[in-house]
Amino acid sequence: MKxxxxxxxxxxxxxxxxxxxxxxxxxxxxxxxxxKDNISRNADRLANVTLAMSLLxxxxxxxxxxxxxxxxxxxQAPVLLNDDxxxxxxxxxxxxxxxxxx
Numbered sequence: 001m002k003x004x005x006x007x008x009x010x011x012x013x014x015x016x017x018x019x020x021x022x023x024x025x026x027x028x029x030x031x032x033x034x035x036k037d038n039i040s041r042n043a044d045r046l047a048n049v050t051l052a053m054s055l056l057x058x059x060x061x062x063x064x065x066x067x068x069x070x071x072x073x074x075x076q077a078p079v080l081l082n083d084d085x086x087x088x089x090x091x092x093x094x095x096x097x098x099x100x101x102x
Contacts, residue, residue: 068092 067075
């Protein structure tokens with residue numbers, strides 16, 4: 001009489017192989033999800049930097065050579081490059097620094 005079916009050892013080996021493959025696939029999926037999160041976070045930061053650079057480029061392209069009136073009403077040069085540790089650039093709108101007081 002012929003034997004039908006699998007032995008206990010064959011079933012245990014098959015389960016072990018499936019378990020190892022499952023662990024490998026889960027680790028791979030975790031790596032992909034982590035990479036996707038990192039890429040998404042970096043894409044958001046890049047979009048913010050791109051927007052800031054576009055706004056700064058627009059402001060610098062639309063510079064008009066006219067004096068600035070500071071908060072005390074004294075006229076200043078049209079462009080002020082501050083010689084401080086940060087090397088800042090003061091921009092104005094309509095000749096007034098920070099007209100909306102923000």
